[in-house]
Amino acid sequence: MLETYPADRPLVEIVKVTKVYSPDIVALQNISLSVAKGELLFLTGRSGAGKTTLLKLICCVEKPNKGVIEIAGKDLNKLSSPNIQALRRETGVAYQDFKILPRQTVYRNIAIAMEVNYTAAKVIKKRIDELLDVLKLTHKRNIPAGKLSRGEQQRVAIARAAATKPPLILADEPTGNLDPAMSLQVMGLFEKLNEGGSTIIIATHDETLYKNNRYRKVDLHYGQFATQSTLPGFLPPANGNQQKLI
Amino acid sequence: MLETYPADRPLVEIVKVTKVYSPDIVALQNISLSVAKGELLFLTGRSGAGKTTLLKLICCVEKPNKGVIEIAGKDLNKLSSPNIQALRRETGVAYQDFKILPRQTVYRNIAIAMEVNYTAAKVIKKRIDELLDVLKLTHKRNIPAGKLSRGEQQRVAIARAAATKPPLILADEPTGNLDPAMSLQVMGLFEKLNEGGSTIIIATHDETLYKNNRYRKVDLHYGQFATQSTLPGFLPPANGNQQKLI
Amino acid sequence: MGHETYFYFKQTGRNLQQSWGTQLMTLFTVSMSILIFTFFFLVYTNIIKAGDRFGDELRLIVYLDDEVVPEMRPQIKKKITDYSPVEKIVFVSRDEAFHRLNVQLGQEGDVLNDLGAGFLPPSIEVFPKKDLKNLTLIKQFSDYLTTLPGAQKVQFGQGWVERFGYFTELLRVIVFLSGGLLVMATAFMVSYSIRLTVIEKEAELEVLRLVGARSSYIQTPLLIEGFLQGLLSSGIGLGMLYLIFLWTKTHLSGPGFLHLLDITFFPPVTTGIIMGMSILLCTGGSLVSIRKYLRI
């Protein structure tokens, strides 16, 4: 449902959202944010500011205590289970703690995101080989992910998030374990996906990623926005229509 | 045994070490490195270069296939189990994947490193409160570590490594999930420990950590040293004698 | 939808291949549970049946002053059945009675040989209907029979009825207690092994949930797996039970005591029900244990 959503409306709309973890840890407080379709947004903030929490709310892994979150115009609080599952299949998430399967091969870890769409094996293979090449993991293709270095695992997580070329990508600290050169490579991948029409939110501490580029950056500060929605010089990419894998 | 070792000899001596993971992944190839007592050393290199592997060899979690590693003059290959355990108690390690206990509180996660020395509860409490204050985790003291943000978990791992003020500290990518301000704070902690006499090896990608300071940096490149032991302008700290907790 | 079916079977194959150790363990556990359970069920049904057979042998003996002439028999029969319907009525002459005592005494019966027939009284044996099992009812019937013309005395093997009652009671207690313990043990075993399997699958289920797998995508392979497991393990369990059954039968079917028990196996219907139940158990168990991964 995401790729058919009109390009001139915000894809992610967060309105006055508060998230409190039991018993009384306020992770987000009265947050509002809207992300346009086709935007690439940086989410920054100190450790513990609530970046991960915000991303989890967007992909429905956590529920807000107050407020409304709309993805492509749909209120997440009112979505049925099958619709949430469908939404997740259209959202690629690179988790901060990777969530990869240590016993499974790199290939299978990436393939799992496409298999849930019943994608044909040939298509899966082509896409994975492409991603492994970009992320310099081709030689680790058939090795169990648990036997990789942390940086290599992080790239597997990124590859899985990008595998289906989803309309919405959430990347949580995607370069925390990567060297500067590899970080650039990853950033290049995200930019290419963004040009293809994907809306991308990247939570990061890495200044080199967001400095000196045209993308909007929002700064979380103890669960609130420090620099509240200063609307940026954001330009949607020339070809605003999305590409979906199948 | 580490703290009584003479200050003018290398504390860590790695001689022609090769590490091959089965079946044929060469992580380190014919590496030699010596780290002086009281030194603070940065270990850099691209993702997958072998940094973590080298640290694991030093704390005996992995065994080399070839070559000799000596800590305080003792060949690790020839140490008995109780001696390896004693060595580990004198080595604080902040693992890249943290190795914290998600169900246990932050306090207990840090205390565990001191309890194995049968340290008195009062001493433990004092030291932990000190560390929590430095790492801005005081308000998370009694929360299960699994409920923290990744950056907070990383600081717990660092606190555990530093808890006993050990003569040898190994930190693997200690700032990967931390914002620049917190990274500086952590670096300050390491420098203070180093001034107190601890020998510290930090594996990192974070340029801001090792740029513009006097410490030696070695660069791993596909399992070999790119810049082979260019002996630095390394000065051991003024008070060369170590402090031990008990 | 052929495409989806392909994915389901691929996933099932992958599960079986990846966790064959746990799978084998679960298979073994469940088949053993089924073996244990059916073993006690079989022992119990055979004891019940043996009890019925002993019950068959209950009879009331009416000792008479004189032999009943054949013409009187229908009249006496009518008098008896007027009070209570019976299974069978047998008239025993003096000769038959002597012969029987001889047999009853076994080898020690030799001592009667000198005496010759004729010193035992004739009798009528009344075999009551099956539902007449209660001791007081039997006593009332016995009192009634004393009023028959020419009746000297009525007897029924009171001692034997009681003795057998106690014996089956004891066996029943043993079978019930051990059966109860076993049902608990197997329930534990099966739930433990399912828990271990789920722990092994936990990470994968979590990831599947996060990448938005449909509930059917997660469930179907597990259902197929559970079905196979239930089918196989009940097959193995029942097969082992049958082997034990055959062994017991051939080793204990000598002369003497065993013809009384004459043990039999489950009829095909029961076998089918057992297999169906274990398939239900396996599929249901795994579904229940993963239900939390299907939420949200």
Place this chain on the structure above:
Amino acid sequence: MGHETYFYFKQTGRNLQQSWGTQLMTLFTVSMSILIFTFFFLVYTNIIKAGDRFGDELRLIVYLDDEVVPEMRPQIKKKITDYSPVEKIVFVSRDEAFHRLNVQLGQEGDVLNDLGAGFLPPSIEVFPKKDLKNLTLIKQFSDYLTTLPGAQKVQFGQGWVERFGYFTELLRVIVFLSGGLLVMATAFMVSYSIRLTVIEKEAELEVLRLVGARSSYIQTPLLIEGFLQGLLSSGIGLGMLYLIFLWTKTHLSGPGFLHLLDITFFPPVTTGIIMGMSILLCTGGSLVSIRKYLRI
């Protein structure tokens, strides 16, 4: 070392507190296993004992032409014991024999009343030693007894011996099979629950290993835990067994059959051994299962 002891007990307390769910589960599992195991052990020992008691009743009866005059008795005794040492020799007169048949026939014995004593022959009853259980040996002994002066015929309750043999054989098969199944089931149950406990502790053991905990620091709390678990669970298991035992005894100790079985509980020594074994099992099991964390 008081300091270390403090840490050990603190750690044990923490373990018990943190994982009380699993602990309780393991406790229950182990006590049930012990209950099951001892239950079958108890049933088995009581069957063996009942077998012995039935064995006690084995006797060879030598029927004589005439009563043995008291002066002859020592001579006959000597002749018998020359062949094989015996438990007891009883001389039975005509009167006694008649009385016994009367008792043996029970209520049906009334029919003998008309006959009067004297028609049965006198006899000598020989009770062989316990070790003479083999049927062929008994037969040889019986043949020898035929050669006694005045012996008419020798009998021993061959039919009953066989019948009882088959009966105990059947019970033994049932007890053995179910016992075997149960030992397997309990072994599985215990190993599963230990595995689950270890999975729960895995992360902590790994961290303890990495921070250089001494082997004793890791092992001692587990040993204490295992000791408590073994002690408690065997106590609970044996306690439950004793309750079942009491229940069975009071509910089945009516008249008739049960005095033959006269079930008894384990002597204190056996109870002690069972408790010791389960403590060993619990401590040993947990130590073996964590041994890989003590390496390096």
